[in-house]
Amino acid sequence: MSTLNVANITDGTDTVPTGYVVNGSAKAWVNFNGTGTIAIRDSLNVSSLTDNDVGYYTVSSTNSFNNSNYSTSVTSNREVSTNYPITQHAIELGTGYVLVLTVRYDNGGFVDSNLVFVQNFGDLA
């Protein structure tokens, strides 16, 4: 594996420090189906997904983060059978995992979604 050691990246017109790209890239992400027999469609730097209960999941990273102050973003589809909107919550961050909830907007009940996306940004261990 070769390494490019450069301070800036340019397309000939615009130039940005390499740190913009390194710091702004997701260090872990996953796309999974939270309905039926839940399954991961694709990912980067994820070791497992745990189905804890209806709408309640743990996403574990293979390469942990340096501390628990990283940022995560969780999104999902609506509930397929009812078309109700779902809100998404990251309720706990550990260096190696994120606990995720998907919740129906109208009544606050936990609900499964067929499309759930989690992206983590921050400094790796």
Place this chain on the structure above:
Amino acid sequence: MIAHLWDRLADAKARLDPVQSKYRVLFENPADPEAPAAVLVPDPNFMAAALAGDVLPPIDTYIRDQSVPDGQPKEHPYAEPVGAMTEEEAIEYLVMKDISPSIWRDYNGNRTIMKIVPVELIPSDRSFRNAWKINQAEQEIAA
């Protein structure tokens, strides 16, 4: 010089086809007996890396890193990678990495609180998901 784990994972994702495991790990938390059984799903890219070898660090490094405080240097990203595993070995690795030792190592009760099962035994009907428990008689999950 050993490449950082994240670089090895990115490289493995680019060159290896993902592997959907035939297994799932069921477990219950003895500290919360009312909670339903959880189901651990191995990641397909993780499984591909484990089966190919030379990507993942030794499991001992993760276990030692669990006691490293936030923000302090961790061992696992820089450790010499291990060789190829079988699927069963990869699942055991995941159990030790992603499930609390209070479940796979420290529990001394009579109840079966962890089970590795073929994926076909996991119900696809989630109507009673909040009542799933590991069936003690059949050693299979009961919905």
